[in-house]
Amino acid sequence: MYDLRIVVEEIRGFCDLPMVIGDYCEVKGGRLIIPEGKHMCIWALASILPMLPAKQRNIVEENDWLPSTSRMCCPDPNGLVIYRIERVNESSETNKTNESSKTNESSEDKPFPxxxxxxxxxxxxxxxxxxxxxxxxxxxxxxxxxxxxxxxxxxxxxxxxxxxxxxxxxxxxxxxxxxxxxxxxxxxxxxxxxxxxxxxxxxxxxxxxxxxxxxxxxxxxxxxxxxxxxxxxxxxxxxxxxxxxxxxxxxxxxxxxxxx
Incomplete structure (x- = not known):
């Protein structure tokens, strides 16, 4: 299983919470961790949570859309906050850069057209x-x-x-x-x-x-x-x-x- 990082990638609308681009939380096993000084919206998390257990697993089924889907939008139509779900390597090292975490998702994981x-x-x-x-x-x-x-x-x-x-x-x-x-x-x-x-x-x-x-x-x-x-x-x-x-x-x- 992978550890995950959910990152605030873009704020397209108006959000009255103190989140800024780059804020994140982490999923390690069954634990959800929000680092000190970071902020996450509980309503956005509620919409993202059902997807997280599946993203933690290495899915190899052909034509499955899940491995190639990494971005989700806040359900508030006024906020339009975009979150990026990153896979962190299986050893739970969370200090990887965005680029190195993306290498865990190879092109072979993508579903066929x-x-x-x-x-x-x-x-x-x-x-x-x-x-x-x-x-x-x-x-x-x-x-x-x-x-x-x-x-x-x-x-x-x-x-x-x-x-x-x-x-x-x-x-x-x-x-x-x-x-x-x-x-x-x-x-x-x-x-x-x-x-x-x-x-x-x-x-x-x-x-x-x-x-x-x-x-x-x-x-x-x-x-x-x-x-x-x-x-x-x-x-x-x-x-x-x-x-x-x-x-x-x-x-x-x-x-x-x-x-x-």
Whole structure:
């Protein structure tokens, strides 16, 4: 387990507490320590605390967003204090500099890029469906698209249903014959059509309702990320679909949303 340091990195709004940039507290095992002369907001700590036990552990699961997430914001919309969570080495030496503590989080800890969904800005234009269908079949058919748009009338939302490439993929675990695997380069879920029996256990296991069924073969269809260049993201006009890692600037997508 790691010891942690929670540092006040930036104060964007107004905070009436005597905190200054650079103030910090430390987590050593199960102890929370605020050094003499330093200040921390108890309300901000209350929002950060649930994340700390997980940050203390060395997570090696593929596509887990937690290792690459190190900044959190105070819940007060007027304060907007940004806190940085640093891992200190496992021997509890807390005199490491910021740079040396960052080396504990290697690039290998980062989750692999995937398609991220923001249904709040989806317009329901269904361009993604047509783009996906044409990319894979050279035709335009919603039934052959790996992405589908569900309309939530009660909440006024259009919700893109597309494979989230989960780190712990329930579809992989549910397949009784091992017909699902990951592409070694993109990490996208891959279906072995010769092995697949069409039992659809994968579809039932998916919490995001993202596994679609081909109208003719009756086999499940999975997003293949277009080999790492997802065309649905390229064509999304509102930025509802982006490609990248959660909590980071998108690798693709998002820019078209700024077009008036």
């Amino acid at each position: 995937r398609i991220l969904v923001n249904e709040k800005v989806c317009s329901g234009c269904r361009t993604c469906e047509m783009t996906c269908s044409f990319k894979h079949t050279e035709g335009f058919s919603v039934d052959e698209s790996r992405v589908r748009i569900d309309k939530d009338e009660a909440n006024g939302l259009d919700i893109p249903r597309i494979c989230r490439q989960c780190g712990t993929a329930r579809c992989l675990e549910a397949c009784p014959i091992g017909a699902l695997s990951r592409d070694p380069q993109t990490k996208a879920i891959v279906l072995d059509k010769d092995q697949c029996t069409g039992c659809l256990a994968c579809q039932k296991a998916c919490a995001f309702k993202a596994v679609q069924v081909h109208p003719l073969s009756k086999q499940p269809m999975f997003c293949d990320l277009c080999g790492g260049n997802p065309q649905c993201v390229e064509r999304c006009a509102t930025g509802a679909l982006t490609f990248g890692r959660a909590g980071e600037a998108p690798i693709k997508g998002g820019a078209r949303a700024a077009i008036k």
